[in-house]
Amino acid sequence: MFRTGTPRLQFRWLMSQEHLELVELVPGAREFTVIQPTELEDPAEFLIPGAIILTVGISFVDGPERLTAYCRTLADAGATAVGLGTGLVFDEVPAELITGARAAGLAVFEVPRHIPFASILGAVGDERTRLGNIERQQLINSQELLSQHAVTGGLEAMGRKLSEVLESAVSIVDNDGRSVLRLDRGTRSATAAAVASIRTGRDSAGPTAAGDGFTYTYRMSSHGERCHVLAMESPGPIGPSGRALIRHAAGLADILLQRPAHLRAARAEMNTMAMALLLGVENEADTVDRVFGAVTDARGRVRPVIIHGDHTGTVERAVSVVDDALQSRGRYLYNLWVGPGSVLLLFRGTRGVRGIMELLGSSAAEVRVAVGSPVHWRELDTDMVHDLVIDAKTRPLGASGDSARARWLHDPAVRAALDTRAAQTWERLVDHDRVNGTELAETLVSYLRGHGRIAVCAATLGVHRHTIRTRLARISEVTEVDLSDPVVRAELLLVIVTRTGGE
Incomplete structure (x- = not known):
């Protein structure tokens, strides 16, 4: 694209223009630059490299044998083909022209008398x-x-x-x-x-x-x-x-x-924060306040939101949609990837669930959304974020709402029980898939997130429902659980969403 020299056209294109009725007699040319009508016996000094010559052969009416040398002259000047108009000087293309063109490596075609040269020039002009x-x-x-x-x-x-x-x-x-x-x-x-x-x-x-x-x-x-x-x-x-x-x-x-002033100021603030973190200086609070000032409400509160998706691409698209919506409102995007398929977004503490979902637009149907309660930005911590991630993972696609912060999942006894159950179920599936090249773990995740509906699981994975039933039977054998029991399904869902790599 965007290459230069005199733009070239395809010789095959010219020959394919049926309304011109051109008859190709000697093939060979691939491209040409211009069409040049001339009746000079030696037009070399006027030729453009890559040109097609149009002539009726007036200069050769009394000596067609000179057409052989004529072809050599044209080829040496960089011409690619000769089109001879018949019916005026020559009733047909002279054999000497065909022989000379073949020897010189030129293509030759016949132009019937009723086709004016201007028609050929017009067609080329239209194509250009x-x-x-x-x-x-x-x-x-x-x-x-x-x-x-x-x-x-x-x-x-x-x-x-x-x-x-x-x-x-x-x-x-x-x-x-x-x-x-x-x-x-x-x-x-x-x-x-x-x-x-x-x-x-x-x-x-x-x-x-x-x-x-x-x-x-x-x-x-x-x-x-x-x-x-x-x-x-x-x-x-x-x-x-x-x-x-x-x-x-x-x-x-x-x-x-040029580094506009507002961008330069923002970069200076980030530089200050980076230096403070590097040196362990604690007086960067003013800078942090200014950075978060654009996302907090009048009371200094933010609303944390987790967007989770089964594929990174869907989450990226959702974040892009939010960014565009915020930009149209004169707001900035605050986002951070906090795990595979999970992004943390911060909004003003006064922004409600409906307003957040409006920012996501149609992309909301492709992700899971957990909306946290408003909290002062200094109180936001990793435990809150972790709880939101777990909450988002348990939601069906397109679902949203205030997050019930599952702090109880951090209880040591609960974690120990989940770890034990994971070793008996989830980890067995992962090992089975690794050894046998199966997709049981992915099937179980889709099945549980689809509320135990086989049709939904089949549609999500793009396979037949019979295939899902066969896989579920195999999952029950490997994990030794009854997937028809809703309590068992709920237990396995908690195990999966709290596992590292449980995507």
Whole structure:
């Protein structure tokens, strides 16, 4: 994409245009650049490499034997094919032209007299317009893609996408020659070109040959004493649309490197917290207060929420939906992964369950949600989070509500009983699956979370209900339990959600 030179069209495409009625006599050409009608016997100095020549052969009416040398002249000038219009000078394509074209490696086709050359030129022009529209749309799509990566992933994510789209190495250096971004591609690196541009004070909007590749450098805006250069090294020349994409990327990088005041202040606060943690300093409370100030209510309370899903992707999508909804309300996202498939979110203490579910939108149907009670942010601890995770895991998909904090699960006697029962049941299944390559543990999890409904379990796992029944029978044999007993199912569900790796 976005490669340059004169854009080439497929010769096969031209031959497939039925309304032109072209007759291919000597195959061989793959691509062409332009259509050039000419009646000169020696048009070499006017030819564009890759051209298809259209002629009626006026120059050869009294000497068709010269067509053999004519073909050699065209081939040496870079032409790819000859189209001869018959019915005016020659009633059919001369044998000398066919013989000479084969010897010179040119394709030959016949243009019937009733087909004007202008029709061929018009068809090619229409195809170029169509391809140009496609390339413009590709440029717009790529620009939007770069912008999205710049917003969500910053400078490096944007640079990686630029490198991928243009298949080129990317580098950004500052005015001291220090590397801000370096994304090599195989053995290619654009860092030397960026540094050279900084030192010479020159950049190149067009390609500069560099060994077996081409380099492009763009000097970005100066900010006080600071300035940056973006450089690309590509295996081939990049066309106008590709260079427009590079300029767009340079503009995005410029914005990201300016470090707006509010982003700089936020980064300074994070730096302060990191230093305090490193040195064990206890006076970082003011900074922490400011950080959590955006998520607390007037009483300093937050509402912890756990989103849990059977697949990481569904949880990531749900968090993204919440982030978008919060952004539209001028709020920030506070999230932290606290285990496989589980994310902790913090909301203002005054935000209710319904309001939280509205933020999740349609993604709520794909996850399990446990909403904790409002608590001052300084009182939030890992035990609360752990209880919420357990609560979320026991809920069916799409279910939500205030969490009943299962503190009793931390009782040593309860934990000991669950550990014993896990060794007798869950761990046996895990070992059985590992040895036999079965999927009994996953089936049991789906069955219990689906409230013991075989149809729900089968739909979740994408297998037939008979298969689920066979697996459940085998699970009962391995664990020596009666899965038809609801008390046993409840017991096993508690065992599973409190196990490490019980996903």
